[in-house]
Amino acid sequence: MALLRGKLRLLLVAGACLIVAQALGAADAPTESQVQAVFLFNFSRFVEWPPQTFAAPGDPFVIGIVGADPFGARLDEAVHNEQINGHSLTVRRFRNISELDNDNCQILFIDRSEIARLGQILTALDHHSTLTVSQADGAAQRGVMIQFATENNRIRLRINVDSARAAGLTISSKLLRPAEIIGTGAKEER
Amino acid sequence: MSKSSTPIRRTLMNMIFLASGVVLLVTSSAFCAYEFLTFRSSSIQQLQILTRAIASNSTAALAFENAEDAAGVLTAFKSDPHIVAAALYDMRGKVFATYPQGLGLDRLPARPGSGFAFGRSAVVGFQPVAEGSKQLGFLYVESDLNAMYSRMKLYGLILVLVAALSLSLAYLISRRLQHRLLQPILALADTARAVAERHDYTVRAAPTGAYEFDLFTDTFNQMLTQIQGSEGKLQAQVGRLSLLQQITRATGERQDLPSIFQVVLGSLEENLPIDFGCFLLHDPGAASLTVAALGRKGSRFGEHLGLLPQSAVPIDANGLSRCIAGELVHEPDVSRVSFPFPQRLSGAGLRSVVFSPLIVESQVFGVLVCARGEAEAFSSRECEFLKQLSEHVALASHQARLHGALQQAYDDLRQSQHTVMQQERLRALGQMASGIAHDINNAISPVSLYTESLLEREPNLSERTRNYLTTIQRAIEDVARTVARMREFYRERDAQLTLERVEINRSVQQVVELTKPRWSDLPQARGAMVDLQTYLADPLPDIMGAEHEIRDALTNLIFNAVDAMPTGGALTVRTRRATVADGETRVLIEVTDSGVGMDEDTRRRCLEPFYTTKGERGTGLGLAMVYGMIQRHSAELEIDSEPGKGTTVRLNFPAVTSSIVSLPKAKSAAAVKRPLRILLVDDDPLLIKSLQDTLQEDGHLVTATHGGHEGIEAFAAAAKRGECFDIVVTDLGMPHIDGRKVATSVKGVSPTTPVVLLTGWGQRLIATNDAPAHVDKVLAKPPRLHELRAALAELVA
Numbered sequence: 001m002a003l004l005r006g007k008l009r010l011l012l013v014a015g016a017c018l019i020v021a022q023a024l025g026a027a028d029a030p031t032e033s034q035v036q037a038v039f040l041f042n043f044s045r046f047v048e049w050p051p052q053t054f055a056a057p058g059d060p061f062v063i064g065i066v067g068a069d070p071f072g073a074r075l076d077e078a079v080h081n082e083q084i085n086g087h088s089l090t091v092r093r094f095r096n097i098s099e100l101d102n103d104n105c106q107i108l109f110i111d112r113s114e115i116a117r118l119g120q121i122l123t124a125l126d127h128h129s130t131l132t133v134s135q136a137d138g139a140a141q142r143g144v145m146i147q148f149a150t151e152n153n154r155i156r157l158r159i160n161v162d163s164a165r166a167a168g169l170t171i172s173s174k175l176l177r178p179a180e181i182i183g184t185g186a187k188e189e190r
Numbered sequence: 191m192s193k194s195s196t197p198i199r200r201t202l203m204n205m206i207f208l209a210s211g212v213v214l215l216v217t218s219s220a221f222c223a224y225e226f227l228t229f230r231s232s233s234i235q236q237l238q239i240l241t242r243a244i245a246s247n248s249t250a251a252l253a254f255e256n257a258e259d260a261a262g263v264l265t266a267f268k269s270d271p272h273i274v275a276a277a278l279y280d281m282r283g284k285v286f287a288t289y290p291q292g293l294g295l296d297r298l299p300a301r302p303g304s305g306f307a308f309g310r311s312a313v314v315g316f317q318p319v320a321e322g323s324k325q326l327g328f329l330y331v332e333s334d335l336n337a338m339y340s341r342m343k344l345y346g347l348i349l350v351l352v353a354a355l356s357l358s359l360a361y362l363i364s365r366r367l368q369h370r371l372l373q374p375i376l377a378l379a380d381t382a383r384a385v386a387e388r389h390d391y392t393v394r395a396a397p398t399g400a401y402e403f404d405l406f407t408d409t410f411n412q413m414l415t416q417i418q419g420s421e422g423k424l425q426a427q428v429g430r431l432s433l434l435q436q437i438t439r440a441t442g443e444r445q446d447l448p449s450i451f452q453v454v455l456g457s458l459e460e461n462l463p464i465d466f467g468c469f470l471l472h473d474p475g476a477a478s479l480t481v482a483a484l485g486r487k488g489s490r491f492g493e494h495l496g497l498l499p500q501s502a503v504p505i506d507a508n509g510l511s512r513c514i515a516g517e518l519v520h521e522p523d524v525s526r527v528s529f530p531f532p533q534r535l536s537g538a539g540l541r542s543v544v545f546s547p548l549i550v551e552s553q554v555f556g557v558l559v560c561a562r563g564e565a566e567a568f569s570s571r572e573c574e575f576l577k578q579l580s581e582h583v584a585l586a587s588h589q590a591r592l593h594g595a596l597q598q599a600y601d602d603l604r605q606s607q608h609t610v611m612q613q614e615r616l617r618a619l620g621q622m623a624s625g626i627a628h629d630i631n632n633a634i635s636p637v638s639l640y641t642e643s644l645l646e647r648e649p650n651l652s653e654r655t656r657n658y659l660t661t662i663q664r665a666i667e668d669v670a671r672t673v674a675r676m677r678e679f680y681r682e683r684d685a686q687l688t689l690e691r692v693e694i695n696r697s698v699q700q701v702v703e704l705t706k707p708r709w710s711d712l713p714q715a716r717g718a719m720v721d722l723q724t725y726l727a728d729p730l731p732d733i734m735g736a737e738h739e740i741r742d743a744l745t746n747l748i749f750n751a752v753d754a755m756p757t758g759g760a761l762t763v764r765t766r767r768a769t770v771a772d773g774e775t776r777v778l779i780e781v782t783d784s785g786v787g788m789d790e791d792t793r794r795r796c797l798e799p800f801y802t803t804k805g806e807r808g809t810g811l812g813l814a815m816v817y818g819m820i821q822r823h824s825a826e827l828e829i830d831s832e833p834g835k836g837t838t839v840r841l842n843f844p845a846v847t848s849s850i851v852s853l854p855k856a857k858s859a860a861a862v863k864r865p866l867r868i869l870l871v872d873d874d875p876l877l878i879k880s881l882q883d884t885l886q887e888d889g890h891l892v893t894a895t896h897g898g899h900e901g902i903e904a905f906a907a908a909a910k911r912g913e914c915f916d917i918v919v920t921d922l923g924m925p926h927i928d929g930r931k932v933a934t935s936v937k938g939v940s941p942t943t944p945v946v947l948l949t950g951w952g953q954r955l956i957a958t959n960d961a962p963a964h965v966d967k968v969l970a971k972p973p974r975l976h977e978l979r980a981a982l983a984e985l986v987a
Contacts, residue, residue: 039254042254042321042324045249045253045321046249046250046321082324083323084322085322154255154256155255172250174247174249174321175254177250177259178250178251178254178256179254
């Protein structure tokens with residue numbers, strides 16, 4: 001009897017733990033946008049900008065977001081107190097391309113909300129050494145340099161090397177190796 | 191060489207092995223330690239490099255959370271098979287990817303650490319994964335140590351092989367080096383062994399060509415040369431010592447100087463050696479030396495030198511005089527010395543000479559001369575040797591002399607002892623003879639008296655009777671003389687010997703005639719022939735002596751000569767006159783035979799009484815009597831004899847000088863005319879009777895009494911009666927009261943009455959002038975009638 005009662009109690013405890021764990025996991029598990037925010041920041045380490053990208057040495061390294069901001073405060077947290085080659089990181093948010101103007105960004109996240117104006121945006125960025133990133137499907141084929149693609153609940157990178165090269169950016173081979181290389185106008189898989 | 195000592199070969203080998211082994215061990219240990227440490231650090235470095243590369247490659251995978259890519263990157267660890275585990279941790283410490291894939295989390299550290307460290311069986315390390323300054327995570331890697339162990343094993347194997355090879359090489363090299371190093375030592379050792387075993391010091395070690403060894407070899411050879419020299423000197427010294435010992439022993443066995451000298455010279459000539467050696471004897475006070483002995487080799491030179499035994503060598507100023515002073519003189523080259531004796535030696539071809547003095551009791555009594563043909567041929571050691579030898583020889587000579595003196599003293603002592611014994615025997619014999627003589631004299635007294643009386647008083651005797659009586663009388667006289675002579679044996683010297691002129695030639699002729707049966711007839715009966723020749727010098731002076739003794743002596747000598755020639759031979763009797771240095775004339779009688787002769791011992795002892803070579807036939811008194819006669823006559827006796835060559839006995843008498851006159855002849859007895867009353871006292875009835883008869887026939891009144899007692903009483907009684915005896919004739923030797931007491935008693939009664947003493951010892955009493963007190967005349971028995979008459983006439987008239 002005692003044994004039976006012991007097993008029962010153990011079963012109960014295990015069950016309780018499982019429930020708690022699931023709840024915690026759900027609360028703690030990073031969302032897609034969270035991961036993308038970190039990735040966005042990480043790009044600064046695997047891409048080399050030409051030296052003239054900064055007008056002045058003290059200019060901040062600017063990560064811009066155009067369109068809706070999927071990251072919220074998370075991006076700000078990710079870049080907080082970070083520096084790239086002596087340049088402090090700054091996040092700037094633009095509602096549309098017009099706000100970009102003369103403001104120079106090193107990384108520009110183009111939210112899928114702005115995908116309709118992608119051409120306009122890319123044109124605007126011509127002659128600028130700005131790494132363009134988007135989560136919109138097919139963005140890479142359309143000239144965006146890095147596209148987040150979600151496969152099997154994992155975020156994969158699709159990189160348009162031609163676009164990057166055209167912008168005078170050098171993407172690290174390390175970044176290229178786990179990524180999917182996409183040419184401009186290439187057909188999107190799936 | 192001891193068994194326990196290790197050959198240098200093995201020691202060297204051990205040294206080389208030990209040295210190379212230690213070097214090898216230290217080197218390889220250092221190498222191994224270095225390899226171990228460097229391998230550790232290098233393996234960590236390699237691991238770090240690999241890890242860093244892979245970490246670098248995995249940054250993107252971490253940054254963009256691509257686990258597949260991370261796993262793919264980690265597969266690069268396949269390039270190192272020793273990496274057994276690897277894992278990527280993200281910054282939260284969560285394992286992001288593992289190598290090999292599917293590695294259980296329990297194999298990995300729960301939390302990432304930092305740095306690389308050696309564990310028990312593996313190297314583990316964490317490498318931060320960073321892109322730029324941004325750390326993305328950690329790479330954990332674990333590499334097992336098999337690589338290091340296998341490498342260490344390889345090193346160990348190589349080490350063993352290298353050690354084996356090195357030691358083999360060391361062995362070969364050391365063998366070769368040892369050969370070079372040891373060969374000279376072994377060669378030297380062989381030489382030393384050859385020297386030690388064979389005692390051959392002429393061997394020399396050959397040079398090896400190596401400086402140090404040649405130094406050693408040279409020193410060794412020098413040492414050998416020195417040893418060789420010392421050995422030679424030692425041998426010579428030992429030789430001289432043994433020669434000295436040999437000579438000393440040889441001289442010790444000899445007791446006479448000539449033989450000692452000969453043996454010394456012989457040994458020196460043969461063994462030292464020398465070419466010439468001689469002994470010179472020095473007479474203190476004389477200025478020359480006498481050659482006492484020459485060596486055999488020396489005799490050859492001796493003739494050249496004019497040195498012959500007993501020749502004299504004058505002492506010259508240089509060598510010999512210094513030698514006589516007790517100094518050893520060495521002349522290295524006599525040809526450069528101008529003194530005579532060295533020049534003589536030089537002339538004989540001798541160059542170097544040593545004169546060595548013979549010293550006894552700090553007195554030089556001789557010189558040993560040693561010479562050699564070459565100049566400077568005597569070393570100082572030989573001189574020293576000769577000096578020592580001379581001391582030994584001197585000592586031996588001294589001992590020989592002492593021995594001779596001792597022998598002489600011993601012989602004299604023995605002779606004296608013998609003489610004393612003989613005298614004792616003779617004394618006993620003499621006493622016995624004296625007793626016998628007394629009895630015989632008593633016994634023959636009546637015969638003598640009656641015979642004389644008959645011949646005198648009986649004119650009518652037939653011729654034949656007279657002849658017989660005369661013969662009896664001569665025989666009695668002979669008996670009396672024989673008895674008298676018999677008592678002479680024990681007399682030392684009869685000072686009162688009645689000496690008269692003796693004509694020697696006549697005595698010789700008488701003796702030769704008397705002994706003819708002995709030297710002629712008896713030998714002829716045996717078939718032997720004795721040829722007797724007499725050579726008598728004429729004229730020959732007379733001598734003073736007792737003729738009968740001389741005749742007896744000659745008789746004895748002739749008998750001895752005949753006895754010495756059992757198979758016959760020549761017997762010569764010779765008399766001659768000789769004049770000695772001081773002008774005294776002497777008469778010599780020589781009896782020479784060609785018989786067997788006498789050896790030295792016999793010759794020396796032949797004069798001893800009772801010494802005889804004739805066995806039972808001889809009395810041993812013959813020559814003793816001759817000697818006694820010679821002594822009594824102050825004469826000399828010489829005996830020359832040699833075994834097998836015969837004997838000559840020479841009697842040497844002093845000749846009579848003209849001042850000595852011959853004794854007057856006994857005057858004829860003057861008889862007493864008137865009859866006398868005579869008292870006869872004797873204990874022998876026969877003698878009393880015969881004396882009484884003969885005296886009564888002369889017309890005397892004779893009273894005969896037996897014994898002293900009776901005689902004294904008779905004399906006293908007659909004196910009382912007033913009929914005193916005119917004369918008393920008494921015997922000397924009587925029981926109880928002898929003749930002396932009778933005489934004393936008679937003189938006590940009548941001092942004027944003469945007393946005549948008759949004695950069997952009469953001649954002795956006469957000779958020793960031992961006439962007792964109160965005795966007026968001593969007459970010998972047997973009494974002669976004419977003597978008796980003369981005494982009576984002398985005493986009573």
